Amino acid sequence: MQNSIPYSKPQTQVLVNEFIRSVYNWMAIGLGLTGFVAFYVSNSQALINLIFGNKLVFFGLIIAELGLVFYLSARVQKIQASTATALFVLYSALNGATLSFIFLVYTSSSITSTFFICSATFITCSIYGMITKRDLTSLGGFMAMGLIGIIIASVVNLFIRSSGMSMVISYIGVLVFVGLTAYDTQKLKHMALSQPAGIDAGVVRKGAILGALTLYLDFINLFLMLLRILGNRK
Numbered sequence: 318m319q320n321s322i323p324y325s326k327p328q329t330q331v332l333v334n335e336f337i338r339s340v341y342n343w344m345a346i347g348l349g350l351t352g353f354v355a356f357y358v359s360n361s362q363a364l365i366n367l368i369f370g371n372k373l374v375f376f377g378l379i380i381a382e383l384g385l386v387f388y389l390s391a392r393v394q395k396i397q398a399s400t401a402t403a404l405f406v407l408y409s410a411l412n413g414a415t416l417s418f419i420f421l422v423y424t425s426s427s428i429t430s431t432f433f434i435c436s437a438t439f440i441t442c443s444i445y446g447m448i449t450k451r452d453l454t455s456l457g458g459f460m461a462m463g464l465i466g467i468i469i470a471s472v473v474n475l476f477i478r479s480s481g482m483s484m485v486i487s488y489i490g491v492l493v494f495v496g497l498t499a500y501d502t503q504k505l506k507h508m509a510l511s512q513p514a515g516i517d518a519g520v521v522r523k524g525a526i527l528g529a530l531t532l533y534l535d536f537i538n539l540f541l542m543l544l545r546i547l548g549n550r551k
Contacts, residue, residue, distance in 0.1 A: 336509040337447070343402075347409035347537065354413025359420035368414060382411050389530060395498035398522040405526050410534065412537070421545065427549040432501035432548065435540040441493050443532070446502030456502035463493040498535045505531070509525060534548065 358364045368375055382535065385408040394399050419428060467490050474482050505528045 333506065333509040336521065336528075337505065339522070339525040340505055340532065343405065343525055344532045344536070347405060347529060347533045350406065350409040351413035351537070354410050355417040356420060357416050358417035359494040364414075364417065365417070365421070369418065369547050378411055379531040381504040382408060382415065385411070385435065386530070386534075390527065391524050393522075393527050396523075398519040398526070401523045401526045405530055407531070409533070416537075417542075419541075419548075422550055423544060423548040424551055427547065431544045431547050432540065433535065435543050436496065438543075439498055439536050439539060443486035443502040447506055449499075449503070453500045454501045455506070457494055460493050460496040460500060462529040463489065464497070467493060487542045491539065491546070494535050494542065498532070498539065501528075501531050501535055 320419065360451070368378065385404055389401060389404050396404075467486055470482065472488050474486065508524060508528070
């Protein structure tokens with residue numbers, strides 16, 4: 318039975334800071350692994366041929382990634398913390414393999430500059446989500462609708478292949494993921510504040526992994542949208 322004695326204000330702040338730090342640490346590990354795998358694959362002709370030369374392999378990886386995200390999001394409370402961690406690491410590695418194409422399409426300098434711009438934007442939005450006293454719930458709902466619109470428009474553009482529409486989607490995508498970053502950060506802050514005293518460390522770890530996955534997805538998608546706008550193709 319969990320202890321229902323509330324934390325004092327300093328203790329609460331410490332716990333929130335520790336939780337948020339854990340979220341960002343795991344997010345950084347995921348991004349680092351994705352970057353490493355993407356760079357490694359892009360420099361291996363055999364792996365490039367395997368992944369991008371065979372549609373079954375490529376789409377199989379995409380389906381596996383989607384499956385991992387949905388499974389981890391839906392079942393995180395029912396699996397072990399170590400399993401949740403392993404699935405997040407596996408997803409980060411698989412995502413790196415499929416994202417390796419960016420090193421083949423864009424120049425290294427534009428990838429690097431876009432990464433730093435994305436990082437600065439992400440950090441700014443995340444800090445805003447952390448410190449603002451405004452309730453961003455309505456913003457999150459609006460951004461979720463925008464995300465659905467982006468997905469539909471992107472699917473349609475697969476058939477019409479309009480470069481103008483692709484650019485419009487990218488600009489709207491930047492706005493959507495900027496908003497989602499602030500909203501998701503605030504949601505994680507509220508999650509940390511609502512944790513009861515005596516909560517199991519494994520439950521905290523799983524919450525941090527799920528939070529890391531959420532912010533990881535925000536960062537990756539923001540980066541890809543910015544890269545479409547700012548990236549220089551080879």
